[in-house]
Amino acid sequence: MNRTTLDSKNKIYKAALNLFIKKGIKGTTTREIAKKAGIAEGTIYIHFSTKDAIAFTLFTNYMGVFRERLLESSKNCTNPTFKLRAIIHAFFDFAKDEPNACSYIVIDHYTELNKMTKEKNKFKDIFVEVIHDGIKKRVFRKIDENLGSALIIGMINRAILSFNNGLLDSDYDKLVSETVNAALRVLEKNY
Amino acid sequence: MNRTTLDSKNKIYKAALNLFIKKGIKGTTTREIAKKAGIAEGTIYIHFSTKDAIAFTLFTNYMGVFRERLLESSKNCTNPTFKLRAIIHAFFDFAKDEPNACSYIVIDHYTELNKMTKEKNKFKDIFVEVIHDGIKKRVFRKIDENLGSALIIGMINRAILSFNNGLLDSDYDKLVSETVNAALRVLEKNY
Amino acid sequence: MNRTTLDSKNKIYKAALNLFIKKGIKGTTTREIAKKAGIAEGTIYIHFSTKDAIAFTLFTNYMGVFRERLLESSKNCTNPTFKLRAIIHAFFDFAKDEPNACSYIVIDHYTELNKMTKEKNKFKDIFVEVIHDGIKKRVFRKIDENLGSALIIGMINRAILSFNNGLLDSDYDKLVSETVNAALRVLEKNY
Amino acid sequence: MNRTTLDSKNKIYKAALNLFIKKGIKGTTTREIAKKAGIAEGTIYIHFSTKDAIAFTLFTNYMGVFRERLLESSKNCTNPTFKLRAIIHAFFDFAKDEPNACSYIVIDHYTELNKMTKEKNKFKDIFVEVIHDGIKKRVFRKIDENLGSALIIGMINRAILSFNNGLLDSDYDKLVSETVNAALRVLEKNY
DNA sequence: AATGAATGAGGTTTCATTCAT
């Protein structure tokens, strides 16, 4: 792949992501994508077989990046509390660095993306494992690990969503530490 | 409105809701709605001006019902802890009684519904008020009330979502009490 | 199916057939069909699922009619010579009554229609059977029946094609009798 | 023209001919031609101005070759019967040596090629002349020469088509001699 | 009120052709 190819492809990715999170996948037209990307409509089909293929590839690629960042962030922690904190920080960092991608794969597009991906919530297992480990090490209280993950992920999601919508007064760092705090309150024994 | 009218209208509501939560609003065609409702496509336009009007009315109506149920459930509680517990129970009850409506207005369709309603999260204020009251009464710790609401609502949402997707082992009552427990851990002082 | 439906559908059939024989199936656009039929482009898709479905249905329907006319024409003949004559007459009659249909299913569109129909040349068997019978009855000379059919059908096809293109001076009746004569020369013993 | 040019051009001819007879001219894309020829799509336009120019040139070139072979085969025959036999043999030989070209110019693509060539059936005159001569020499019976040509050409076409489609049991030599026999039965006086 | 065929604007996709490299 040469420079030009990458350029066009990336322009499409960027434009499509932008539009998908604002108007949904179905709600975004190829004409809009092309216009926003500054290319011809036909060019889309050099790089992708269908409009949905853009949506799918965006999802898959960013989910991969997201997972890696979560895993990377916590790989050196042995203490479950630190590990959980690291993952939550990484989650918020991703939301800050790649707000569109984060909205797209995590926050908003549940229904439309459900049709595309069989392995739903492909990052949930990372939380499950941390919680599992924390329980085994008696740092976390006994709780269904899947429920624990759901509660923590739900808090993070909604916190980011509310922040992005300007509904929160806190600054971002405060938001993160408060969410970590809340997560530990939910999970830790001595609370 | 006579019997027949109501019948047709209700059939449309039911069919549309069903399809909207599965395929999204944009992803659902009027033909599909008519077919599922067992009526002709043209009949839809006797009762609604546009397809989006169905989506909007569904949202508004159910949001009204939902709000009422949350408010009704807690109107006799003075203790913030009991009040919060009551609201969460009402939330889960609504999700059980009207799973489609609940998915539609609360859980899934953030992006598509955003376009329709300016007053986002029209039930969030109920949580905000309870938390505000709890803090004033020194039952809950000091926390940005909007953040607190976001965390609690996020947990509930994701818990219901996970349950509906068959990802949790717990039975429903256990799920509810665990979620209440988690919410109180997040908010109460003595945790 | 009410009047209107039939009207639209028939208009589409007629327009499409007309264009298909002139420009080919691939060479005919849905826009042209709609325009010639005097309907909206979208209307086509109420009655047919795809453009190719029109082509296929046209082929199947007319091939059915054509076969029936060949069979009907010869059902009362026992003498193979008479039978063959009757079938050839029926062939030419069809070409005269329904020149477009005849062109479409028999004469021109070999390549395009091949893709649509597995049972190629669905009328060849009628010729094969007559020849088979004629050989058994010692009226026709021994010849591979499939080759015999091919030769006769080939002559008829090309005769009609040449006539339609204005390349022949003969009037139609002369053309038919000459072709019958040629067919019998090819097949009969005493020639 | 150097070696390379010829190579590319010939690759295009070969690939295009192959695809045209299978899928039609309209049904074949330049991308397919390029792929089958093992060249880039743009290269086509170095050698040909349009896709249709390939189709037209293929037709014209092969028609020239075909005519020459028919003429060459019979140039030393004075006897009309021998001459006709020679031409039919040459026809079948061409169909054997260049099956794709033969399919393309003679057998299949009547409709699509009609648009390209004004002098239709550019080889028909060869048959007309032989028949004319045969009639004059009282070897052939009186028959409209154009009709006679149509009948003979129709038989040959259909015989080859049936053979190529595997519908005939005869071997090729038998097929040829049977067709010659049939042609003479149609034309010769003493039949 | 109910129907469902018809509409036509607009969506997705294809493809012959161009052009910078």
Added chain:
DNA sequence: GATGAATGAAACCTCATTCAT
């Protein structure tokens, strides 16, 4: 000459909405 990404006109098809019955 050769490449293949880019173009954009035009193809096929969809679908919310209308309207005659």
